[in-house]
Amino acid sequence: DTGVSQDPRHKITKRGQNVTFRCDPISEHNRLYWYRQTLGQGPEFLTYFQNEAQLEKSRLLSDRFSAERPKGSFSTLEIQRTEQGDSAMYLCASSSPGGMDTGELFFGEGSRLTVL
Amino acid sequence: GENVEQHPSTLSVQEGDSAVIKCTYSDSASNYFPWYKQELGKRPQLIIDIRSNVGEKKDQRIAVTLNKTAKHFSLHITETQPEDSAVYFCAARYGGSQGNLIFGKGTKLSVKP
Numbered sequence: 001d002t003g004v005s006q007d008p009r010h011k012i013t014k015r016g017q018n019v020t021f022r023c024d025p026i027s028e029h030n031r032l033y034w035y036r037q038t039l040g041q042g043p044e045f046l047t048y049f050q051n052e053a054q055l056e057k058s059r060l061l062s063d064r065f066s067a068e069r070p071k072g073s074f075s076t077l078e079i080q081r082t083e084q085g086d087s088a089m090y091l092c093a094s095s096s097p098g099g100m101d102t103g104e105l106f107f108g109e110g111s112r113l114t115v116l
Numbered sequence: 117g118e119n120v121e122q123h124p125s126t127l128s129v130q131e132g133d134s135a136v137i138k139c140t141y142s143d144s145a146s147n148y149f150p151w152y153k154q155e156l157g158k159r160p161q162l163i164i165d166i167r168s169n170v171g172e173k174k175d176q177r178i179a180v181t182l183n184k185t186a187k188h189f190s191l192h193i194t195e196t197q198p199e200d201s202a203v204y205f206c207a208a209r210y211g212g213s214q215g216n217l218i219f220g221k222g223t224k225l226s227v228k229p
Contacts, residue, residue, distance in 0.1 A: 033216060042122070042205045042219035043160065056216055091159070103148065103209065105217060107159040 004108035006092050012114045013082055020078045021111040025094030032075050033105060034067055035091040043091055049075060082115045089113075118143055118210040122220025129196050130228050137223045139206035140188040148209040149182060149189045150217070155202045163204075164191070196227045 005024045013019050025032050030051050035043035046065065047057045051072040064082075069075040079086055089112050093105040119142045129135050141149075150165035166173045166180045166189065173180050177196075182189040193200055203224050207217040 035219075040222070042120075042207075042221045045216050045218060048216045056211070103217075104150065104162050104165065105152075105160075107161070109159050 004092055004094050004106050006090075006108040006111045008111055009109060010112045010114075012116065014116050015084060016081055018078065018080045019082055019113060020076055021090050021092075021113075022074060022076050023092030023094075023108060024074045025092070026096075026106055027073075029094035029096045029106070030072065031095045031103070032069055033093045033095070034075070034077050035093065037089045037091055037110070038087075046077070046090075079113070082113075084115045087113055087115045118208075118218045120206060120208050120218050120220040122206050122223060124223060125221065126224045126226070128226045128228065131196060131198060133196055135191075135193045135196055135200070135225055135227075137191045137204055137206070137225075138188060139190070139208075139220050140186075141208040141218075142187070143208070143210050144184075144187065146187075146208040146210055148217075149180070150207050151180060151191050152205045152207065152219075153202045154205065154222075160205060193225075196225075198227050198229050201225055201227045 007022045032049045034046040037043045047067045049069040052069050064080045067077045089110040091110045093107045095103045095105050121140045147168040152160035153163045154160040164175050164178050164180050166182050177194045179192040203222045205222045206220045209215050
């Protein structure tokens with residue numbers, strides 16, 4: 001296993017189009033997180049899964065955003081009717097509780113979205 | 117709501133000097149405080165973390181201190197090297213052991229040779 005992988009790495013779309021990103025976590029990790037990062041800012045929490053259950057979703061997250069993790073493995077993040085303000089790097093991370101429950105997040109390389 | 121404040125936003129030091137980055141958090145129930153390093157164009161990677169039952173942790177040139185009463189924690193890098201140049205993010209876990217991480221806005225550290 002080479003770590004968390006995300007696809008596509010780059011996406012350019014026109015305003016109003018829908019986009020979908022995929023994340024494959026480290027295989028034994030049961031927790032999966034989506035974050036958004038804009039230039040000069042820290043990762044902003046979007047949503048979080050434990051296995052297939054979506055446990056938390058940011059209050060700031062628009063209804064245009066939806067995420068799934070149907071079988072508790074890979075996850076998809078869909079953005080409908082994209083807006084220019086959605087342009088950002090979308091980071092996926094996974095973690096495993098472990099004995100000490102530190103929950104270290106292992107990040108993917110991210111999917112960079114540009115909305116024209 | 118949950119919030120993590122990080123200072124300074126930029127920090128420039130001479131090689132060999134120490135660097136200190138400070139963060140404050142708002143939720144007294146937070147129990148886990150990691151620090152991530154992000155090099156340009158790369159993914160964030162964990163460099164050190166601390167749990168709420170300890171006050172200090174060291175790993176070679178890196179140390180983190182935690183003051184639960186004041187709700188702040190700090191990253192200390194000694195004998196800085198040019199390869200330490202990166203953006204550093206602090207984070208705090210909210211919502212107990214099942215909660216998510218909230219990140220600070222980052223500190224861009226530049227180490228001048």
